[in-house]
Amino acid sequence: MVKVGIVGGTGYTGVELLRLLAAHPEVEIQAITSRSEKGLPVADMYPNLRGYLDLAFSEPNMAVLKKCDLVFFATPNGIAMTMARELVDAGVKVIDLAADFRIKDIDEWSKWYGMDHACPELVEQAVYGLPEVNRAEIKKAQLIANPGCYPTAVQLALLPLIENGLIDTDNLIADAKSGVSGAGRGASVAFLQAESSESFKAYGVAGHRHLPEIKQGLALANKADVGLTFVPHLVPMIRGIHATCYARLKDKNTVGQLQSLYEKQYADEIFVDVMPAGSFPETRTVKGANVCRIAIHVPQDGDTVVILSVIDNLVKGAAGQAVQNMNIMFGLNEDAGLTAIALVP
């Protein structure tokens, strides 16, 4: 059994982690911390966990965390970087679901996240936890930077095209749409049901924090910078991300190879589903499941390829991917605790 601790478990990423870990056959949850809610039984805040998890939030306590095999950080940005050093030094593995270790360029990170980095030397050591790209490194990693939700959907959509050099990488477009749980569980007017439901809007066009993360991942595959316009939108639903990615083929004659190229690329990936040609993945088909479904289109005999990619932002886009990374790190079956089928309808 893997002994795990969770730091900061009151948000949506945290409760999703709890839902997955409480049912995981190889995990024992040792502690779940929340400064503000210490003493509160977790099931009082999340009654869906009544009967499944008999644990209360506790004050973060390094001594307790150091006894864990693995600590997940489901905290706001800027927390994990202040605690990871001590845990890593104590031999504890760490998975940060926030953004502290995602961006290799420290200055770039500081610019987008608006703070100095408390632990730049660990950034270098951290492995970006996208298993479909980095599985071998994840296996050996002690510190994982768990990818953001948009970056997961967009990279899985575009990487096969980039790695195979098929598209013009100067003018990529990712028109992405997310359900409201992506905004987190903080009290706010903008995400009241009376405000956000029955409406649709773009946001963050000038620059969303996931932009440098996506560009970094695509550039690595491209072995050169990429040009990307990334426009996130808010969808009036709770869970789900849909990325609609546009790119121009360098050579129109490659159209016929695209479907099989994607199928080959993801043939051994249990959590990436390349759908049949002509499909339209729906976000609800991954609701609660650790799956990314992808479909490839090249409309109107043109040279613009349109990749559709859906994930559950809280699962493959956050907590599920973190559990997948844990499974890889500890030599468990990669789908241990992740076999739930999406809830439809």
Added chain:
Amino acid sequence: MVKVGIVGGTGYTGVELLRLLAAHPEVEIQAITSRSEKGLPVADMYPNLRGYLDLAFSEPNMAVLKKCDLVFFATPNGIAMTMARELVDAGVKVIDLAADFRIKDIDEWSKWYGMDHACPELVEQAVYGLPEVNRAEIKKAQLIANPGCYPTAVQLALLPLIENGLIDTDNLIADAKSGVSGAGRGASVAFLQAESSESFKAYGVAGHRHLPEIKQGLALANKADVGLTFVPHLVPMIRGIHATCYARLKDKNTVGQLQSLYEKQYADEIFVDVMPAGSFPETRTVKGANVCRIAIHVPQDGDTVVILSVIDNLVKGAAGQAVQNMNIMFGLNEDAGLTAIALVP
């Protein structure tokens, strides 16, 4: 033209009042106040008003308000009672959309609202603004206590039965359901879309503030106290209240008269629609409209009568009823500015 001021216009009741008054043919909005948002153009907070209302929030200013013919209070409970005296003395008419003047029994009010009343003598003078009951008094009133949303739906449903002495008034049940806009525009976790949508729950069973208001209204009609169990519920939609009211008939032979009794009672009421026997009013048929639709059922040849009643909580349950009261007070057509048809679908 009636010159009106609005105190506290940033909440849902306030913006709904603005929507109705901006299109009202006989009204000039002089001022809309908000301490926290002073200086902000109203249309910056509510872009639906762009092009319709060229006004900014201003600090509450008695001198300005006293020049109005009528001041609406769309404030939290406890504000109107501190300002109404001065306005009333200055000859300004006042409509309070909050609860300060609704309950005649001052101690009862204090118990439910958790504060001392700042102006008990005005409570006596205030007229309860349910036009279908108090039209004559409203016409002459200088201070109106605009009814609560649940009380409007429940009273219009039950009053005909009580006034005609047809039911056992000791054991009334009002099972009421409200959309989330009823909770207001304050930042809160419980009303985030990710929390309240796709779920249904009861709340306030132990005692909701609208209970004494409903009981007061029913008791007046009954000329004696009534026994009422009132259970409010939260519906995952933005607007609408549906009250399902249960009462036992004293005499089963009166079943045949009920439909025509309701039709007669509300024959001259332009904003109460008694639907054909066997109907099921849907809240969406009153969305944005100042209408209460009612249907009468007596299921299974029994003696339990079931009254279904729907309103838009922000219109007939708040701002629309306030405008209706204004129209009556100023001798305008009762439906001036209130002729919009509900938005379906």
Added chain:
Amino acid sequence: MVKVGIVGGTGYTGVELLRLLAAHPEVEIQAITSRSEKGLPVADMYPNLRGYLDLAFSEPNMAVLKKCDLVFFATPNGIAMTMARELVDAGVKVIDLAADFRIKDIDEWSKWYGMDHACPELVEQAVYGLPEVNRAEIKKAQLIANPGCYPTAVQLALLPLIENGLIDTDNLIADAKSGVSGAGRGASVAFLQAESSESFKAYGVAGHRHLPEIKQGLALANKADVGLTFVPHLVPMIRGIHATCYARLKDKNTVGQLQSLYEKQYADEIFVDVMPAGSFPETRTVKGANVCRIAIHVPQDGDTVVILSVIDNLVKGAAGQAVQNMNIMFGLNEDAGLTAIALVP
């Protein structure tokens, strides 16, 4: 491994059964039939099952079904009664998720379901599959009438009061609310999102088919007929039932015992959660889970007890309860395949 067949798997009850059975550790799905969709891979209709279920719909075939240990009927009313006899005679166990075997009084059944019963003699033999009431009989049963969704929520709410003789059973009220998946997957205008979302309404007040089923169950516990007014409503959400049940206590002094009475009654029931006094169960806390959560209220020092009860209509109200019955019939752990935690948010 239990070999199971499913007749009629294209509706919401059917796909939910598939979701549960595909992940069940002790089950092998042998066949899933659909006359209209024969040949279609199940995962083409329900892409959430892609990768989990490699089976196509097939024409109903008695020879195949007879080789099963258990056949589920997820068909419209009136189908199971024409096929059950042959399967039962062949020693196959049968669970009907429709209503064919729920009502013991054949004339009553015919009246409500508008057809003659094809197999009245099996009705007597059938066991009503509410485990919390009939576990011992279910264990030995060959034919199970799986309860309706509303009847499950209402009976679990009211039975403790009735069995203990605490309430006046002449005037019970069940004000019930259901999500739209309860209406099934048939094409219909009334349940288009543009019609049913953002609205709330009652329906079936004159008489819903679940009324006789609920009355039968309550009367059995009461050892006498009961008087029940049952009003179902439609909630703009996909899954969930909330029953608000009202009853008058015979003796007000019993108020203090109610909470512990419910806790005792359901102490050994893994799928009934009696919440702490004062709680408000939310339907989302059982979304996708085979749980009924119940809370007891007696508002305002009165003698009216209000029981709140929530289930997922497709799980504890249909497919989950069917799997629970299967587990009992085959001596498996009662929660085998039913341990999923509700998806929140």
Added chain:
Amino acid sequence: MVKVGIVGGTGYTGVELLRLLAAHPEVEIQAITSRSEKGLPVADMYPNLRGYLDLAFSEPNMAVLKKCDLVFFATPNGIAMTMARELVDAGVKVIDLAADFRIKDIDEWSKWYGMDHACPELVEQAVYGLPEVNRAEIKKAQLIANPGCYPTAVQLALLPLIENGLIDTDNLIADAKSGVSGAGRGASVAFLQAESSESFKAYGVAGHRHLPEIKQGLALANKADVGLTFVPHLVPMIRGIHATCYARLKDKNTVGQLQSLYEKQYADEIFVDVMPAGSFPETRTVKGANVCRIAIHVPQDGDTVVILSVIDNLVKGAAGQAVQNMNIMFGLNEDAGLTAIALVP
């Protein structure tokens, strides 16, 4: 008073037309036809119209329609083209809300709509009813092809850039999102609330019927063909379209002029609202209103311009635009009957 008839009033476009026309100060509705619903009072199908419209559906009758000044067709594609000739010859003005007269190239029309055109000679005569482009011609027109919903949102977004020759028109992208009312009021599984709510998906990537209509409009402004990738998506909300349009600037130095260029272009347009730089138009701010709100972005100092454009698909995208066209054709105030403010929240 303009005497109008409506052919085919049972769909969402039809009822929206009724909602607008019933409240229009200069209109008298003479007849509303529906073969399938003849005799049914309109308010029985749409209870929101109870009290506002005392009219029943009638069988289409040429004699009656010929007495109208104007006939609206809110019929499926392919109907208006069989009846318009006779009405036009009788001097009746016609506005077709379907697609029969939108595409000038008859072969192209036949290809996309899958039928022969019954009246090609009228196509030439028909005026495309986008007032912001064709106001002068609309004024004199006898037959109007009312634009599609997506084409309205996309053309208003892109035309200023094209007319001013600022962008590369070979590689335009329109990533468009529509609420479910766009699919109409026909019974269908895909648009059941249990299917379409809480999910998001693309559709019609291979080729949507609005593609040739958009391309025709843009090409006219461009005086040459344009290259356009158009990907429509389904948003889980009732009303609203959001178009996110991407184009590359020929010259990066023009960035600074874009905001004022749009403001100038639409300065005299009462129904196009160019929002301040940096804005994010929300679909709810046009719910029920005949408004298109547009915002211009050029993210990350790049040369890709992103235009955000929102309309209510049933108002500015259908019935409202039809009424606007009527107002222009009959010399009424262009906003007569169209002054309603969007319903927020």
